Amino acid sequence: MPMEPRSSGPLSASPGRREEVEDLDLLERRLLDEFQHHFPLSSAPFARVAERLGVGEREVIDTLRSLQERGYISRIGPVFRVRRVGASTLAAMAVPRRRLEAVARYVNAFDEVNHNYERDHRFNLWFVVTAPDPARLRQVLEQIEEHTGLSVMSLPLQRAFHIDLGFPLWS
Amino acid sequence: MVLSEQDYRLISVIQDGLPLVSHPYAELGKKLGMGEEEVIQRLERMQREGIMSRFGVVVRHRELGYRANAMVVWDVPDGQVEEVGRALGAQPWVTLCYQRARHLPQWPYNLYCMVHGRRRDEVRETVRRMAVELGLTGIPRRLLFSVRRFKQRGGHYR
Numbered sequence: 462m463p464m465e466p467r468s469s470g471p472l473s474a475s476p477g478r479r480e481e482v483e484d485l486d487l488l489e490r491r492l493l494d495e496f497q498h499h500f501p502l503s504s505a506p507f508a509r510v511a512e513r514l515g516v517g518e519r520e521v522i523d524t525l526r527s528l529q530e531r532g533y534i535s536r537i538g539p540v541f542r543v544r545r546v547g548a549s550t551l552a553a554m555a556v557p558r559r560r561l562e563a564v565a566r567y568v569n570a571f572d573e574v575n576h577n578y579e580r581d582h583r584f585n586l587w588f589v590v591t592a593p594d595p596a597r598l599r600q601v602l603e604q605i606e607e608h609t610g611l612s613v614m615s616l617p618l619q620r621a622f623h624i625d626l627g628f629p630l631w632s
Numbered sequence: 633m634v635l636s637e638q639d640y641r642l643i644s645v646i647q648d649g650l651p652l653v654s655h656p657y658a659e660l661g662k663k664l665g666m667g668e669e670e671v672i673q674r675l676e677r678m679q680r681e682g683i684m685s686r687f688g689v690v691v692r693h694r695e696l697g698y699r700a701n702a703m704v705v706w707d708v709p710d711g712q713v714e715e716v717g718r719a720l721g722a723q724p725w726v727t728l729c730y731q732r733a734r735h736l737p738q739w740p741y742n743l744y745c746m747v748h749g750r751r752r753d754e755v756r757e758t759v760r761r762m763a764v765e766l767g768l769t770g771i772p773r774r775l776l777f778s779v780r781r782f783k784q785r786g787g788h789y790r
Contacts (some may be wrong), residue, residue, distance in 0.1 A: 536649025
């Protein structure tokens with residue numbers, strides 16, 4: 462199975478070829494797998510984590526920093542339920558192939574855009590827009606349409622069904 | 633739950649993640665002129681009230697070898713959306729499951745779920761098996777695999 466195509470340009474957030482998951486040691490795996498929810502909300506949370514794993518606080522902090530630097534962790538923090546805070550939508554565009562990178566770059570420049578993916582479909586650009594209020598959300602979408610001359614299909618959330626417990630990696 | 637101005641300020645400093653120091657909540661509090669205790673209490677409250685769905689390590693699937701990710705879209709009859717959504721949302725392979733407005737005529741799909749795997753054929757097989765097991769084979773569906781990620785980060789609210 463060939464690797465998925467990926468951009469080598471400055472647009473791509475993904476680093477190039479990297480080690481496989483198997484190269485991670487046990488502490489790294491446990492930090493990635495077991496603390497995706499219920500991370501301690503207490504004065505010294507990393508010391509708590511360290512206690513549970515039977516290692517030192519320094520080791521936990523250093524390992525997390527290393528995992529973050531290597532791009533395995535995006536952050537440690539809250540995942541907010543969409544729509545409970547601010548206004549958001551999933552937007553899709555059918556962008557001509559040769560314009561895709563330029564349009565993606567334009568869309569990315571908005572602070573309100575937090576996810577942006579190319580997908581293999583006629584609608585090939587999919588991004589999430591989150592704004593403090595519906596007026597600003599509308600404004601961002603209109604600005605993208607105006608600038609690109611392409612229409613933006615807005616697919617607002619109506620209801621969420623998943624139970625977010627994070628992503629089981631090795632369990 | 634009504635969020636206060638102070639809550640929004642806390643959200644804006646925490647959405648890029650905790651600083652990796654011994655007392656991260658105290659550190660965040662310093663930026664806000666809030667004590668550590670207050671930061672923790674506000675976060676606990678947001679968690680309890682369901683403003684956040686979880687608090688913890690947010691991993692990057694792709695870098696961890698889960699390179700195939702499909703947004704699976706289904707065109708579910710309106711009367712069945714709730715039942716189908718609940719069934720899909722409870723599947724361990726499904727990380728997100730949303731009902732969204734259709735965009736007719738070009739986009740009839742109203743239920744979305746995200747399925748991750750190491751390879752595309754693995755994801756296709758997972759989805760096929762799920763459809764069979766949940767009795768959804770009669771419901772039109774499409775898999776939209778991600779090709780490139782242009783941007784990924786937590787939602788910014790202010």
